[in-house]
Amino acid sequence: MEYERPIATVDIVTLTLKxxxxxxxxxxxxxxxxxxxxxxPGGYVHVDEDANLDAAARRVLRDKALLKGVYxxxxxxxxxxxxxxxxxxxxxxxxALLPQERIKGALLAKADPVPRKLPFxxxxxxxxxxxxxxxxxxxxxxxxxxxxxxxxxxxxxxxxRIVLGIEKIDLAGxxxxxxxxRAIEPVEGKMRTGVHRPAQLYRRVxxxxxxxxxxx
Amino acid sequence: MEYERPIATVDIVTLTLKxxxxxxxxxxxxxxxxxxxxxxPGGYVHVDEDANLDAAARRVLRDKALLKGVYxxxxxxxxxxxxxxxxxxxxxxxxALLPQERIKGALLAKADPVPRKLPFxxxxxxxxxxxxxxxxxxxxxxxxxxxxxxxxxxxxxxxxRIVLGIEKIDLAGxxxxxxxxRAIEPVEGKMRTGVHRPAQLYRRVxxxxxxxxxxx
DNA sequence: GGAATAGTGTCTCTAAGACAATATGGA
DNA sequence: TCCATATTGTCTTAGAGACACTATTCC
Numbered sequence: 167m168e169y170e171r172p173i174a175t176v177d178i179v180t181l182t183l184k185x186x187x188x189x190x191x192x193x194x195x196x197x198x199x200x201x202x203x204x205x206x207p208g209g210y211v212h213v214d215e216d217a218n219l220d221a222a223a224r225r226v227l228r229d230k231a232l233l234k235g236v237y238x239x240x241x242x243x244x245x246x247x248x249x250x251x252x253x254x255x256x257x258x259x260x261x262a263l264l265p266q267e268r269i270k271g272a273l274l275a276k277a278d279p280v281p282r283k284l285p286f287x288x289x290x291x292x293x294x295x296x297x298x299x300x301x302x303x304x305x306x307x308x309x310x311x312x313x314x315x316x317x318x319x320x321x322x323x324x325x326x327r328i329v330l331g332i333e334k335i336d337l338a339g340x341x342x343x344x345x346x347x348r349a350i351e352p353v354e355g356k357m358r359t360g361v362h363r364p365a366q367l368y369r370r371v372x373x374x375x376x377x378x379x380x381x382x
Numbered sequence: 383m384e385y386e387r388p389i390a391t392v393d394i395v396t397l398t399l400k401x402x403x404x405x406x407x408x409x410x411x412x413x414x415x416x417x418x419x420x421x422x423p424g425g426y427v428h429v430d431e432d433a434n435l436d437a438a439a440r441r442v443l444r445d446k447a448l449l450k451g452v453y454x455x456x457x458x459x460x461x462x463x464x465x466x467x468x469x470x471x472x473x474x475x476x477x478a479l480l481p482q483e484r485i486k487g488a489l490l491a492k493a494d495p496v497p498r499k500l501p502f503x504x505x506x507x508x509x510x511x512x513x514x515x516x517x518x519x520x521x522x523x524x525x526x527x528x529x530x531x532x533x534x535x536x537x538x539x540x541x542x543r544i545v546l547g548i549e550k551i552d553l554a555g556x557x558x559x560x561x562x563x564r565a566i567e568p569v570e571g572k573m574r575t576g577v578h579r580p581a582q583l584y585r586r587v588x589x590x591x592x593x594x595x596x597x598x
Numbered sequence: 599g600g601a602a603t604a605g606t607g608t609c610t611c612t613a614a615g616a617c618a619a620t621a622t623g624g625a
Numbered sequence: 626t627c628c629a630t631a632t633t634g635t636c637t638t639a640g641a642g643a644c645a646c647t648a649t650t651c652c
Contacts, residue, residue, distance in 0.1 A: 169428055169429060169430075170430075171387035171389060171390055171429075172427060173387060174387055174388045174390065211385065211470075211472075212385055213386050213387075213469075217462055217463060218462035218463070219459060220461075240459065242458075243435060243458075243459045245435040245436075253429075254427075256427075258459050258472070318604085319604085320604075336642060336643065336644085337603095337604085338607090338644085339641065339643085360603075360650080360651085361602065361650075361652070362604075362649075362651075363602080363604045363605080363649035363650055364604080364649070366605090379597075380641085381595075535632095536630080552615060552616070553631085554617085555613095555614065555616085559614090576629085576630075577623080578622080578630035579621060579622040579630055579632080580622075580623065581630075581631055582631085582632090596613090
């Protein structure tokens with residue numbers, strides 16, 4: 167026996183750093199339901215063109231001009247009879263991380279506390295995304311995907327501070343850990359200058375995240 | 383515009399311990415496709431009776447008489463045009479853990495290496511489930527859900543050894559860590575006897591898993 | 599020189615790991 | 626008594642954290 171098939175969609179929680187806090191990218195909805203309201207980018211799975219859900223998520227990112235080198239991982243699947251007014255629905259949620267300058271045309275809203283009045287269960291999805299990113303950042307180089315192509319160790323340390331909500335992280339210890347992992351490498355001859363000793367610039371060397379033995 | 387809706391199913395990777403190794407519960411498929419073959423328990427989402435995917439997963443467990451106190455978590459969602467001969471499909475995969483004596487009527491197959499010739503992409507799903515359970519067991523009390531109601535610390539230590547693939551874990555250090563966490567408590571007056579000093583029996587006290595600061 | 603941050607070295611202290619010592623019941 | 630495992634205690638050592646010290650640039 168065949169059962170009625172649920173609606174199948176993907177939704178992307180695109181997180182970035184702005185003004186020292188995590189922000190989520192929201193876009194106005196072009197069609198009902200919730201037409202005009204700002205929500206997570208997403209949409210129907212296109213069974214004729216998407217090879218799978220990952221491909222559907224990448225297509226959504228492409229439509230928003232968020233393309234190359236974006237960190238993307240499946241967050242979880244949200245479902246139920248009541249989350250979408252159109253009927254029983256399944257939404258595969260993804261988390262994307264990228265530096266702010268890569269995002270154009272989106273409304274960047276503070277991710278914590280989660281913005282009020284998001285459509286569907288997008289509030290719960292953003293909350294889950296934040297929890298995932300925070301817990302994973304404790305023992306991985308996930309926050310490097312929030313950095314621009316080149317960054318100093320101090321800047322990376324500050325991003326860890328923001329993501330993890332830690333008031334201070336000792337720079338000497340942080341430097342040792344992050345360099346021992348060999349997940350970033352110095353960019354030859356490039357320094358960040360200022361009214362102080364110039365700092366070495368680094369870039370991420372691994373495509374995926376690297377894991378620490380312990381915690382940051 | 384509405385797109386054609388994919389098939390929506392749930393699949394459960396039920397892991398247990400047997401003969402000192404992780405095993406996965408397989409059941410013969412009653413209907414096509416792959417009728418008669420052994421595969422993961424699962425089935426269509428019933429939009430008329432399931433409140434959401436978690437409820438669908440619990441219904442599948444209930445149908446297999448695996449009911450109370452089963453640890454269940456969403457593993458991830460597997461999808462695509464080709465994984466199911468019936469068409470573009472989405473399967474929400476779940477991991478369930480329970481002690482062997484709770485499982486009746488299933489074929490228990492060694493989970494590592496993954497059994498050959500499983501239907502659909504069930505091989506990949508089992509592989510992902512194993513990876514999830516192993517990585518999470520490093521820093522949590524997840525393996526306690528593989529234990530019967532009462533167990534000794536030595537028995538729990540051995541389960542960690544099996545799940546993590548570690549040849550030896552010092553019992554004294556393990557005892558300290560697991561007791562400090564207060565995730566298990568002694569069962570008053572109950573001891574496991576043998577041809578040696580009797581051992582205190584313990585039971586799990588937390589409903590969910592508890593997390594270690596570091597690793598086992 | 600002074601200010602500010604980058605980068606290195608060192609000390610302390612905790613905690614993990616190894617392992618010794620003791621406890622207890624059955625044969 | 627001995628054997629086997631349970632349970633507790635102790636010693637050593639690696640590593641994290643704190644922080645002092647030096648380096649380098651601009652003013």
